[in-house]
Amino acid sequence: MHPIYALWAHPRSMSTATERIMRERGDLDCLHEPFMYDYYVHRKLRDLPGFEVQPDHPKDYEAIRDMILSRAEAGPVFFKDMSYYVMPRILGDADFLDRLQNMFLIRRPRAAILSYRKLDPDLTVEEIGLAAQLRHVEGLRALGRPVTVLRAEDLRADPEGMMQALWSAVGLPFSARAFEWQRSEAPGDWAQVQDWHGAVMGSTGIRPPDPDAERRESEAFDAAAAEDSRLRDLLPPHESAWRALSAIALTPSG
Secondary structure, X not given: OOOEEEXXXXXXXXXXXXXXXXXXXXXXXXXXXXXXXXXXXXXXXXXXXXXXXXXXXXXXXXXXXXXXXXXXXXXXXXXXXXXXXXOOHHHHOHHHHOOEEEEEEEXXXXXXXXXXXXXXXXXOHHHHOHHHHHHHHHHHHHOOOOEEEXXXXXXXXXXXXXXXXHHHHHOOOOOHHXXXXXXXXXOHHHHHHHHHHHHHHOOOOOOOXXXXXXXXXXXXXXXXXXXXXXXXXXXXXXHHHHHHHHOOOOOOOO
């Protein structure tokens, strides 16, 4: 049996850029949001704009889980997914949890919400995703299972240093080639949601941070909320979840 590395994210958290780093390592069988099919196709909790369903992809939780386990028979697997797709069901799936190295990626919620809203103005409070991540982390810790949390802002400031810390936490060796990106066609499983991730394939790396980003995010959020008051109702549970998760996140070295 080979290890399975799970990156639990929330939408617009730099998760696809992080997945790109993991893909560029070249030593992992990588999957892009396989449990999306259970949430949006099998249970039909909502229609996701721009989602081109692949007819041969497993649809329900059990079939998706079994597909991941089957692929891990041949070699180590990495998948990126959203906690809200699988919570709370995954916490009762002890055999699957035994196989996972759980990593969590978070981004300041105002920035994530604004980015998501540009692609899907009808986003729901659940789909923002940070509150589900907190429940996921708390559930795993209550079961005595380790978790590793990474802030997107720290990753942007020091991609190699923060990924080295993340890999060390889950038992993966450092890979310099993971940061040597070439512009290329999207992986096959990105094509089903290509409108959401096209910019990542056109990039040759993670953009450096804007030192004034937090202020700009706050101002942009306030301006958007003045036009759409629903945004202020969406923010509080995810802002408090971000603070709680940030408190246990990996810290930048130096």
